[in-house]
Amino acid sequence: MLQELKEAYGFIFEEELLKEIEHTGVLKFAREGEIIMDINDYISSMPLLLEGAIKILREDKEGNELLLYFLERGDTCALTLSCCLGQTKSEVRAVAERDTRFIMIPVSKIEEWTAKYKSWRNFVFESYHSRLTEMLETIDTLAFMNMDKRLLRYLQDKAKINQSEELQVTHQQVAYDLNTSRVVVSRLLKKLEMEGKILLQRNSIVVHEL
Amino acid sequence: MLQELKEAYGFIFEEELLKEIEHTGVLKFAREGEIIMDINDYISSMPLLLEGAIKILREDKEGNELLLYFLERGDTCALTLSCCLGQTKSEVRAVAERDTRFIMIPVSKIEEWTAKYKSWRNFVFESYHSRLTEMLETIDTLAFMNMDKRLLRYLQDKAKINQSEELQVTHQQVAYDLNTSRVVVSRLLKKLEMEGKILLQRNSIVVHEL
DNA sequence: CATTTGCAGTAACAAAAGTTACAGTTTTTT
DNA sequence: AAAAAACTGTAACTTTTGTTACTGCAAATG
Numbered sequence: 001m002l003q004e005l006k007e008a009y010g011f012i013f014e015e016e017l018l019k020e021i022e023h024t025g026v027l028k029f030a031r032e033g034e035i036i037m038d039i040n041d042y043i044s045s046m047p048l049l050l051e052g053a054i055k056i057l058r059e060d061k062e063g064n065e066l067l068l069y070f071l072e073r074g075d076t077c078a079l080t081l082s083c084c085l086g087q088t089k090s091e092v093r094a095v096a097e098r099d100t101r102f103i104m105i106p107v108s109k110i111e112e113w114t115a116k117y118k119s120w121r122n123f124v125f126e127s128y129h130s131r132l133t134e135m136l137e138t139i140d141t142l143a144f145m146n147m148d149k150r151l152l153r154y155l156q157d158k159a160k161i162n163q164s165e166e167l168q169v170t171h172q173q174v175a176y177d178l179n180t181s182r183v184v185v186s187r188l189l190k191k192l193e194m195e196g197k198i199l200l201q202r203n204s205i206v207v208h209e210l
Numbered sequence: 211m212l213q214e215l216k217e218a219y220g221f222i223f224e225e226e227l228l229k230e231i232e233h234t235g236v237l238k239f240a241r242e243g244e245i246i247m248d249i250n251d252y253i254s255s256m257p258l259l260l261e262g263a264i265k266i267l268r269e270d271k272e273g274n275e276l277l278l279y280f281l282e283r284g285d286t287c288a289l290t291l292s293c294c295l296g297q298t299k300s301e302v303r304a305v306a307e308r309d310t311r312f313i314m315i316p317v318s319k320i321e322e323w324t325a326k327y328k329s330w331r332n333f334v335f336e337s338y339h340s341r342l343t344e345m346l347e348t349i350d351t352l353a354f355m356n357m358d359k360r361l362l363r364y365l366q367d368k369a370k371i372n373q374s375e376e377l378q379v380t381h382q383q384v385a386y387d388l389n390t391s392r393v394v395v396s397r398l399l400k401k402l403e404m405e406g407k408i409l410l411q412r413n414s415i416v417v418h419e420l
Numbered sequence: 421c422a423t424t425t426g427c428a429g430t431a432a433c434a435a436a437a438g439t440t441a442c443a444g445t446t447t448t449t450t
Numbered sequence: 451a452a453a454a455a456a457c458t459g460t461a462a463c464t465t466t467t468g469t470t471a472c473t474g475c476a477a478a479t480g
Contacts, residue, residue, distance in 0.1 A: 142352035
């Protein structure tokens, strides 16, 4: 585990903290599609991503979903952090976007390290900053962009996070993430294909403009 | 200043910290409508609200605006905090919703107190939590609600923050906050009036359901 | 191999939101 | 007092998004 830890966090944390993480953290693994954390779950530990990617979703009372953002190696979820420290339930759902490896850190250590290590404090604040920024970007897309732009942006983000131009998704899955309908997605995808920005295949979308 | 400080923050901060705040903080005053902090401003201090209310806005490249949330007594802006600590430019605009009194705390002290006072650490984390929660609510309204619901919710929030059922606003001002057009606002306001939820007058809207 | 299921394409229509234009007020300015 | 500016209401129309329904095709299943 130490080797993997160093690759993802060696540049931010000092040797001693890495050792502590290795010692107290619990290594976990989630298969693609697995729900790592759900809405209303009580959270008592936070994840440090080693490999893979996680998508964070919001849901309303009717069960409509919306993708908030992706997490990748070196990230943690500030919303989870916030839940941990405030002893509240999770406001979001975390789903493995790909097969994912991560380390879970218990709340007690989070607080302890905040007092003990400056690098950890910085990491925590940095995480809050990143997540706030990503939430702002999400708000931007919702408030200022039409569905066609949102869709293209989504495809580009997803391609980046999966490190592949070819996305193995159905139109329905895309529709869920964007909280719209399958028909709307099919329609706009066709338009994007006409414009030469993507290529449509059965169960897969190839994104050209990255 | 101490008296005012105690009223707003006496229950959260210990005596010693209150004294430090009184000593290093700079008391400021902003008239209704005044821009307290703008997009791309470099931020080196964070505000603690004593009296009044501030609205936080987002803007895109075309100049379209969107209200994110309100701050009131006892609040601080986690986005500002985040900017301070990360030495980055402001991502949002802060405008005095009413005449407002607040204390500005320089970055150096923010960091110093984070190490020194547990109550301050809690306050900082609590602020992050509140702001993340409010951003999530903003996202909910954008992603899951139609304009009529968003409008009613906006009016209720605004009435609450201004501690008055009667809002002195024009339809155009409402339209700016919700990033829609004046005509749409007028149309939906009329519908809300028909449903008995509000009363329309020139330059003012009376909100019944709170 | 026949059947069922899941996926994509598209038409036709409905609802929500945005746009343009103009009229009738009230308020402010000159 | 007359003119200009600001505010609201509304009609008519467009664009965007959502919904329903049906088709054809591919993949999975028995």
